[in-house]
Amino acid sequence: MSKVQKNKKEKEDSLYTAAxxxxxxxxIHNTAISDIVKKAGVAKGTFYLYFKDKYDVLDKIILNKSTEILSIAIKKTNSEEFLNFEGKxxxxIDYIIEYLKENKLLLKLIYKDLSWGVIKKAYKDYKEINEIFGMFEEGFKDSNLDKEDIEKVLFMIIExxxxxxxxxxxxxxxxxIDKMKPILFNTIKKII
Amino acid sequence: MSKVQKNKKEKEDSLYTAAxxxxxxxxIHNTAISDIVKKAGVAKGTFYLYFKDKYDVLDKIILNKSTEILSIAIKKTNSEEFLNFEGKxxxxIDYIIEYLKENKLLLKLIYKDLSWGVIKKAYKDYKEINEIFGMFEEGFKDSNLDKEDIEKVLFMIIExxxxxxxxxxxxxxxxxIDKMKPILFNTIKKII
Amino acid sequence: MSKVQKNKKEKEDSLYTAAxxxxxxxxIHNTAISDIVKKAGVAKGTFYLYFKDKYDVLDKIILNKSTEILSIAIKKTNSEEFLNFEGKxxxxIDYIIEYLKENKLLLKLIYKDLSWGVIKKAYKDYKEINEIFGMFEEGFKDSNLDKEDIEKVLFMIIExxxxxxxxxxxxxxxxxIDKMKPILFNTIKKII
Amino acid sequence: MSKVQKNKKEKEDSLYTAAxxxxxxxxIHNTAISDIVKKAGVAKGTFYLYFKDKYDVLDKIILNKSTEILSIAIKKTNSEEFLNFEGKxxxxIDYIIEYLKENKLLLKLIYKDLSWGVIKKAYKDYKEINEIFGMFEEGFKDSNLDKEDIEKVLFMIIExxxxxxxxxxxxxxxxxIDKMKPILFNTIKKII
DNA sequence: GATGAATGAGCGTTCATTCAT
DNA sequence: AATGAATGAACGCTCATTCAT
Incomplete structure (x- = not known):
């Protein structure tokens, strides 16, 4: 990577982090673009070299962070052994819950604008997200549900x-959340 | 009601409707207070006699509309006969879904800011909402769940x-939604 | 006029004058709205209560000033006696030229954006401008030109x-201009 | 011309064309330098190697285009035979009008900033423009007007x-324009 | 209670210009 | 000579809020 390219990457990253x-x-509402650039230590115009507007950064942050979490969770899950699909x-899910418990602010940020559409997008672009669908289909292979219905069940569990x-x-x-978990898990068990 | 009071009520109502x-x-983002007062046909200052700011009207609208929907639904449900709790x-739920299907814009407005807290608030203040909890507790009376757990299950079904x-x-x-309904109903059946 | 109305008029006038x-x-290019309001001694937002943007004030100034000049000139001309139409x-025209000679800056401002359309507009709205057309038509009554052609000749003389x-x-x-005047007048004489 | 020089000429030309x-x-107002360079396919900095600013290109374009039109018109005129100066x-003039009729956008661009000064400049630098003055002086040689007055008449006809x-x-x-032409030609006949 | 003119901080956005590469 | 990332002053404009009437 050339020096210029490296410098560009640094600017963009600092804008992401600051935002x-x-x-x-x-x-989100109380954050102005001038706040972001001040924190990032770049000029105001620089922001517009990398993003369309405030919601452009936001969307990209949500996509990145969501993908990151799911990616870590699936990787971790795949590294373990389970007796059956339910356990897996x-x-x-527990891994994700625990992660979000430690990252309350992130959860607050992504939940409001996280939609099934975003997940579907990530599913197409990222290998790891794809594996979640794979795991789910594998788990349901003995049921008489078709592929679309399996997806709907997954959707409901995620929601x-x-x-x-x-x-x-x-x-x-x-x-x-800790008091709720048993009920949630029980409910999920019933669903699958 | 005196003429003055009637006039006040009219102004407030027109502000609600316009908003x-x-x-x-x-x-919400693209609606300014000046838009609301223009549509309502009152002066700008008048707005502040009735509401603190834009989000104050919004909150009240959400509470009103949510309560209204639930109230109608429970009234309608109570006027029918059912074989068992599940059917009831x-x-x-089906009544609410059908209602929201016809009121897409309302759904869009209330969902983002509708939280369990709002429902809990309505539950304390409105008789009809209270009945929903009553119906639910009645339906679970044979299970070995305590009152708090029943509430959690209700919460999950609503969410x-x-x-x-x-x-x-x-x-x-x-x-x-029509393709999703069977799966949703099936899931709810499994949960209760 | 009420106190409020008087105050409004004052603000608008000060914006006109400042602009x-x-x-x-x-x-025009080097004048910002912030310059105008600073000079007028009003808040920035006040500008937008009276004008759409910079070019809105400009248009209104051009229309006002143009009408004013023509109005004064026709009034002055009508107060004098002439042997024939040519003299009148x-x-x-001489009156207008002398006026503009003394108001070079005004001339610079209005010329670039003064079009026949503006004059036609003023002609419909202002009695005095109307009289110019009347005077012209009267002067041509013995020629065999129709009304439209007379207008075209007037247009060319004005341009x-x-x-x-x-x-x-x-x-x-x-x-x-003083060296040019004889040639101009001679040309106009030939035209009519 | 060397390859480097050819490359430079190409860049400059593409900037002219794009502008x-x-x-x-x-x-003009809505065109930014970034638009010009994007369309020309060169880097932003390159623009400043050839022009001072936006109005620098504009002035040069106006001068070039104006000279071009006049040049073509005089060439065409000189290739024809006429009974007298008036016809010539x-x-x-008719040739120029017809040309501008087909190039409305060009007319719009050059008119606002086309002044007698520009023409005088072109008259000194370009042989063909010089010929227009020559033709005019030749046509007036029998009148008792001196050289300066002839120029003034030419100026008025052009304006x-x-x-x-x-x-x-x-x-x-x-x-x-077609309805106006007879009146214009008639007027010019009267002037000369 | 009702009005609506006035405010001005603050916003997003643009864009000519620079300069290290 | 050519590049294009970076700059940041400057801009137009919005709008919640106030307050004299």
Whole structure:
């Protein structure tokens, strides 16, 4: 990588980092582009060399972070041995919950704008996300559900888990995440 | 009600209506207070006699509309006869889904800011919402779940239904709501 | 006029005056709205209560000033006695030339954006401008030209006079206005 | 011409062409230097190797194009035979009008900034433009006008023609150019 | 209670210009 | 000679909020 290329990468990265820090601490609404560039230590115009507007950075951050989490979780899950699919899935979900428990601000940021569409996009572009679908299909191979229905069940489990995480971790409603987990896991067991 | 009081009520109502119309059609972000007062046909200063700011109206609208929907649904459900609790619950949920299907813009508006906290608040203040909890507790009376756990299950069913409605009706992801319904109902059956 | 109305008029007038002064001295391109409001002694937002943007004030200034000049000139001309139409027309034109000679900056400002369309607009709205057309038609009543052709001749005389004024007074090209006048007048005599 | 010099010429030409295209289609105000270089396919810095700023290219374009038109018109006129000076002059003017009728965008671009000064400059530098003055002086040799007055008459005819072209072709005011032509030609006949 | 003119901080965005490569 | 990433002053414009009437 040339010196110029390296410098560009550094600027872009510092903008990402600054935006992420401000979005999570001050909120998206309260973060101005001038705040981001000030924190990143670059000129205002530089921002527009890399991003269209505030929501452009946000979208890219959400996609990156979401993919990162799922990627780590699936990698970790695949490195372990399980008796059955149920155990594997619950381990995977538990890993994500524990991760988000430690990254409350990240959870707050990504949940509101994380949609099934984003996940589907990541699924196409990233090998690791693809593996989640693979794991899920494998787990359901003995059932009489077709591929589309399996996807719908996965969608519901993800949405349910996401909702529970957001409400319990961020809002502490209706209960603490640790108190909620057994019920959630029980529910997921019933679903699959 | 005196003439003055009636006039006040009219102004407040016109502000509510104008705000609701603009929020649903133009979006919250793109609606300014000046837009609301122009549409409502009142002076700018008048807005501040009734509301703190834009988000104050929004919160009140969400609370009102949410309560209204749930209230209608529970009233309708109570006017019918059912063989068992499962049938009753699914009828109740189906009614809400069908309602939101017809009111896509409303769904879009309330979902993003509808939290368990709002529902809990409505539950304390409105008789009809209270009945939903009553119906649910009644349905679980034979199980060995305590009151808190029952509430958690209800919470999950509501969150799951809300997520499915938002994704399928507003975003059409991962499938049309009518294609998703059987899976959702099946899942709810498994949960209870 | 109420106090509020008077105050509004004052603000608008001060914006007009400030804009005119800056446009003529610094040029349109080099005048920012912040300059105008600073000079006018009002807040930035106040500008937008009265005008759409910089070019909105400009258009209105051009229309006002143009109408004003023509209005004064026709009034003055009508107060004098003439042997024939030719004398009357040349007096009218001479009056305008002398006026613009004393108001070089105004000439510079209005010429570039003064079009026949603006004059036609003023002709419909202002009684005095209308009289110019009347005077012209009266002068041509013995010719065999129809109304439309008379208008075309008037148009050419105005354009020619305007061009000569701008070039000779503002740019001093190809000669001083006083040296050019005889040729211009001679030409106009030939035209009518 | 060396390869390097050829390359330089190519770059400069592509900048001219790009600027001309953008000025005529998007307008001068709405064309940024970044637009020009993008269209020309050169780097931003390269622009400054050839031009001072946006108005530098503009001035050069106006001078080039104006000279080009006049040059073609005089060449064409000189290749024809005429009974008298009047016929020759009107042919010359008509040629220019027809040319501008087909090049509305060019007319729009050059008119606003085309001054007698530009023509005088071209007259000194370009042989063909010089011939126009020659033709004119030749045509007036029997009158008792001195050289300076002849120039003034020429100036007025050019300004009048220019005004009529701009208003009738670009703005369609006060009439279509073809409807205006007879009156214009008649007027010019009267002037000379 | 109701008004709406006035405010001005603050926003996103542009773009001519520079200069190390 | 050519590049194009970086700059940052400057801009137009918005809009929540105030307050004299």
């Amino acid at each position: 992420y820090d401000l979005f999570t601490t001050k909120g 899935l619950l381990y995977f 349910l888990t996401g909702s529970v995480c957001y409400n319990c971790i961020v809002l502490n409603e209706p209960a603490d | 609701y119309d603009l929020f649903t059609t133009k979006g 619950l699914l009828y109740f 799951l239904t809300g997520s499915v409605c938002y994704n399928c009706i507003v975003l059409n992801e991962p499938a049309d | 005119y002064d800056l446009f003529t001295t610094k040029g 027309l040349l007096y009218f 020619l006079t305007g061009s000569v004024c701008y070039n000779c007074i503002v740019l001093n090209e190809p000669a001083d | 001309y295209d953008l000025f005529t289609t998007k307008g 002059l009107l042919y010359f 009048l023609t220019g005004s009529v072209c701009y208003n009738c072709i670009v703005l369609n005011e006060p009439a279509d």
